[in-house]
Amino acid sequence: MKIGVQTTKDKLRKLPTTARPTIDADQVYVPDGYEVEAVVAGLSFPTGMTFADDGTLFINEGGSTWPTRPAMIPRILRLGLDGSLDVFAEENLGGPRGLAYRDGFLYVTLKGGYFARVVRYDTSTGERTVLHDKIPSGGWHEPGGPLFSPHDGLMYFAHGSVSQNGVALPQGFTVDLAKNPEAHDVPGQDVTLTGNNIFSRNPLMPYPYLTETGAYKPFGTPAKEDEVIKGELWCTTGVWRSKPDGSEPELIAWGIRNPYGMAFSEDGELYVSDNDMEEKGERAIAMDPDRIWHIKNAKKPHGSVTSPDWYGFPDIAATGLPVWHEKHLPEKGKPAEQLIKNPPEWAGPAVYLEKPHSCMTKMDFCKSDEFGHRGKLFISEWGTMAPFNSPREEDLSNGFRVMMVDVETGEGEPFLYNRHPEPKSESTIGGIQRPVDCQFSPDGKSLYVLDFGVAQVDTGHMMAYAHTGVLWKVTKK
Amino acid sequence: MEKAGTPIVIGLDEKSWEEKLDKVEKWFDQLLMIQSSFKKLAEQTADKIGEIHIKTIVLAMVEEAEEHERQIEELYKVIGRDPSSVRKKAGELMGKMGDALDNLQSMLGGTSGYWKELHQLHLLNLNAMSAFGMAEQLGLALGLTEVVDIVFPILHDKQKNHMMLQEYTLEIGAVSVLYDRDFG
Numbered sequence: 001m002k003i004g005v006q007t008t009k010d011k012l013r014k015l016p017t018t019a020r021p022t023i024d025a026d027q028v029y030v031p032d033g034y035e036v037e038a039v040v041a042g043l044s045f046p047t048g049m050t051f052a053d054d055g056t057l058f059i060n061e062g063g064s065t066w067p068t069r070p071a072m073i074p075r076i077l078r079l080g081l082d083g084s085l086d087v088f089a090e091e092n093l094g095g096p097r098g099l100a101y102r103d104g105f106l107y108v109t110l111k112g113g114y115f116a117r118v119v120r121y122d123t124s125t126g127e128r129t130v131l132h133d134k135i136p137s138g139g140w141h142e143p144g145g146p147l148f149s150p151h152d153g154l155m156y157f158a159h160g161s162v163s164q165n166g167v168a169l170p171q172g173f174t175v176d177l178a179k180n181p182e183a184h185d186v187p188g189q190d191v192t193l194t195g196n197n198i199f200s201r202n203p204l205m206p207y208p209y210l211t212e213t214g215a216y217k218p219f220g221t222p223a224k225e226d227e228v229i230k231g232e233l234w235c236t237t238g239v240w241r242s243k244p245d246g247s248e249p250e251l252i253a254w255g256i257r258n259p260y261g262m263a264f265s266e267d268g269e270l271y272v273s274d275n276d277m278e279e280k281g282e283r284a285i286a287m288d289p290d291r292i293w294h295i296k297n298a299k300k301p302h303g304s305v306t307s308p309d310w311y312g313f314p315d316i317a318a319t320g321l322p323v324w325h326e327k328h329l330p331e332k333g334k335p336a337e338q339l340i341k342n343p344p345e346w347a348g349p350a351v352y353l354e355k356p357h358s359c360m361t362k363m364d365f366c367k368s369d370e371f372g373h374r375g376k377l378f379i380s381e382w383g384t385m386a387p388f389n390s391p392r393e394e395d396l397s398n399g400f401r402v403m404m405v406d407v408e409t410g411e412g413e414p415f416l417y418n419r420h421p422e423p424k425s426e427s428t429i430g431g432i433q434r435p436v437d438c439q440f441s442p443d444g445k446s447l448y449v450l451d452f453g454v455a456q457v458d459t460g461h462m463m464a465y466a467h468t469g470v471l472w473k474v475t476k477k
Numbered sequence: 478m479e480k481a482g483t484p485i486v487i488g489l490d491e492k493s494w495e496e497k498l499d500k501v502e503k504w505f506d507q508l509l510m511i512q513s514s515f516k517k518l519a520e521q522t523a524d525k526i527g528e529i530h531i532k533t534i535v536l537a538m539v540e541e542a543e544e545h546e547r548q549i550e551e552l553y554k555v556i557g558r559d560p561s562s563v564r565k566k567a568g569e570l571m572g573k574m575g576d577a578l579d580n581l582q583s584m585l586g587g588t589s590g591y592w593k594e595l596h597q598l599h600l601l602n603l604n605a606m607s608a609f610g611m612a613e614q615l616g617l618a619l620g621l622t623e624v625v626d627i628v629f630p631i632l633h634d635k636q637k638n639h640m641m642l643q644e645y646t647l648e649i650g651a652v653s654v655l656y657d658r659d660f661g
Contacts (some may be wrong), residue, residue: 004485005493012484016494017620042487044618070614085485454620465620467488 003059004040012041013430019454019465024430028472029419031371035472036416039448040085043469044072046450048362048437050099050106052123053441055081058088058106059450059471063095064182065464066455068175069145071095072466076108076121077327079471089121089128097260098186098362100146100155102244109143112255116143116159117224131246135159138180139168144239144259151268154302157245158239158259161185164278166314166323166339167198168219170449171281177204177219184218188235188308189344191216191351195225196337200282215314215339224343237293237313239272241302252297253347255310259293259364270298270406271351273360273379274311277323278389281307284333286392290358291318291350292379292405309347315340318350321426330392351407352377357384358399362437368444377405378415378447380435388457392393402438402449416449432472447474498556501615504571505556508608509549515601516542522594528661531645535598545609545631552612555623590659592649599642606635 012023023037040059046060056078062073074095078088094112101107106121116137120129135143141160148155161188162183164171171246176183181204193215202211203221214223233240239253239262253272261273272295276288315338317323323336363379366372383399385394401417418431437450453468488497519539526532550560609631616624649660 005485005490006483007486007490012486014572015486015489017489019620019622038484040485040487042489044487070618079485083483083485085487361557456622463617463625465622466618467620 002084003087004042004426005043006083009038012038015041017042017465017467019456020433020468022430023470025472027419027429027431028039028416030474033354034474034476036472038470039473040079040471041469042467043077043450043471044466045464045473046436046452046469047096047099047372049439049448049450049471050101051439051442052101052106053442057448057471058099058101060096060108061469062097062100063091064093064112065095066452067462067464068179070466074112076106088123089126089399090466097143098147098157098262099146100148102148105244107146107155107244109146111137111143114138114183116302118143118146118155118157120244120246127436128151131155132157132240132242132249135185135238136162136186136234136236137186138162139176139185139236140164141236141275142257142260145262147262147264148244148278149241149264149270149298150266151264151299152241152302153242153244155237155244156241156262156270156298158256158262158272159236159311160256160258160260161237161316164287165281165336166277166284167213167215167283169198169200169213169282170203170219171278182218184221185216185237185314186235187216187229187231188238188251189231189310191224191229191231191343192341193225193227194230194338194341195223195227197222198282198334214328218386237269237311238308241298249251249302249318250305251308252300252305253293253295253309255313255316255344255347256293257313263363263365263377265365265377265407266367266375268299268363269407271363272293273363274316274318274350275359276356278313279391280333280389282334283336284330285317285323285328285336286330286390287319287328287356288317288323289319289350289356290360290381291292292354292360292363292377292407293348294351294407296347305415307344311347315343316346316348318347318348320348325393352383352405352410352435353411354403354412355395357386357395359383359385359398360403361435362439362446362450364439366440366447368440370444371440371447373404375406377407378438379403379405380438380449382434382436382452385457385462387459388462389401400432400434401436402447416472433468433470445475449474480651494541497619498558501556501619502553502558502592504608504611504615505549505552508552508605508612509546511601511608512542512546512605515598515605516546518594518598518601522563522591522598525591525594526661527591527659531595531649531661534641535595538598538602541634545605545634548627548631551627552624553646556625562619570625573590588654592646592653592659595642596646599639599646602642606632606639609635612659 030152081199116135139162144158242249277285359382381399386395455464
């Protein structure tokens with residue numbers, strides 16, 4: 001089904017959506033020698049995109065996203081080479097998050113309900129096949145990938161934690177407990193618990209009295225000291241790979257809180273973005289940086305990873321310090337205590353650390369001399385959710401840009417951002433809002449930036465507006 | 478064949494937008510009917526209540542309900558629709574609601590006094606809260622901040638009223654059912 005109508009740049013400056021009344025590429029800064037244009041406007045909660053080999057672009061509209069309501073139609077759009085836009089497929093509640101194209105098939109990660117999925121579409125017939133459907137989900141964080149390794153041709157994918165900070169708690173009631181009250185984290189290796197449970201009010205009860213919850217348990221279920229939780233192939237916070245038909249799945253890493261962005265460098269090294277823990281609630285952690293992890297096991301032969309690497313969640317911050325260290329003590333909320341008594345060896349440090357709450361999301365390596373900056377990792381920063389998840393003034397404006405990162409040196413510099421970077425004025429000046437994905441076109445000439453749209457955050461709640469998403473295109477002049 | 482390089486807009490062209498606003502207007506009509514019936518029943522209930530604490534609470538809800546109804550007029554203005562017909566619509570719609578209220582009362586046989594009305598008011602408040610909540614979702618779905626800004630504080634009021642009505646209904650319900658009498 002064809003959707004959308006052609007418009008003009010002038011009309012994009014006078015839109016009926018008061019949340020985003022104007023879209024103006026002139027307000028977006030990119031370095032000298034590059035130019036920006038808006039390609040598609042009016043997207044509803046876009047979450048990811050990928051190119052087919054011929055340059056056809058597939059874009060996810062995520063359905064129920066961040067926050068979970070309102071849910072718009074979860075679907076995959078197709079932007080053809082002639083500029084036409086149609087609906088390639090519709091998905092069910094929850095919705096599509098990531099996409100990868102390979103050999104005539106479109107691979108999609110999906111959220112919604114207690115289990116996330118990876119499905120595959122035949123792009124010529126539209127036939128849909130479920131490849132994986134046992135990934136524990138139903139909480140705060142997202143599926144990552146899918147993507148294919150240039151090294152071994154395998155499909156890589158991931159999924160974040162159910163809990164916000166290591167224990168299922170009523171911090172975001174509409175997101176998790178209201179719909180999936182039994183959801184909980186699952187470890188990727190056997191762990192012994194400290195039994196440091198957390199007291200919180202139970203909003204599921206007629207009288208919301210204090211209840212006790214332990215790590216890797218559903219809300220309201222305490223853990224015992226020295227209790228052993230068995231590690232599972234299908235854990236939360238995991239990174240997996242399998243053959244493209246879904247066979248021979250293998251867990252290669254876990255302990256990654258929100259591995260939404262995944263990218264392979266030209267030499268086949270896998271990198272994963274991850275978001276910091278939050279400074280609120282009954283297990284609050286301050287000053288945990290956003291980060292990019294190098295997944296070293298991705299270079300090992302398929303089937304040879306006997307013990308997945310552990311990247312720290314829920315007990316080690318990206319600083320390498322335990323989350324109960326004085327550097328991570330919160331100004332808001334109750335300090336964290338140790339959850340795992342026998343933590344595995346930490347697979348850090350991260351190759352890149354970013355300001356807390358920048359909310360790094362999807363990313364792509366530049367593999368083109370024509371665009372410039374070959375070998376650099378371009379990463380979207382969705383932007384802060386402070387003051388919702390941090391009481392600190394300095395966290396209020398982090399993110400809202402595309403960064404260019406050197407994963408060898410750990411240095412980064414902003415590549416795309418608003419000329420007037422005042423968060424409150426973004427919607428009125430027409431620049432970028434919340435970049436969620438950035439991908440290079442197959443010809444290597446352009447960087448496409450997918451802008452989720454308007455999500456407004458306050459101390460106690462967050463609201464996102466549909467029909468405010470934009471696809472931007474950055475081209476070298 | 479469309480030209481590459483020309484921006485595409487989804488759902489925000491004039492025709493698509495007006496079609497969506499027509500549907501939003503219909504929801505606001507529903508909202509108005511539901512909120513008006515809540516206000517009318519709140520007035521009737523307050524008249525019957527003898528117990529001074531509960532009466533004061535319900536009278537305050539009546540005042541709030543009048544303001545909430547005025548705010549629905551503002552919602553019509555946000556989507557560019559004429560609010561002058563709102564009162565007329567409310568009158569017409571209330572006629573339709575009479576039967577529904579009678580049916581609801583008949584479901585609560587075996588009790589007596591103002592408790593019946595209080596119980597119905599609790600249910601109608603939930604209905605109105607849900608209808609306002611839907612209006613908020615429509616504002617979010619169409620990128621209309623003004624709708625959300627108007628509705629959010631009303632939802633807060635409705636949530637407080639829900640808690641109060643639930644508590645008072647349950648608190649005095651046993652006396653109504655077992656002793657066939659009211660407080661106050």
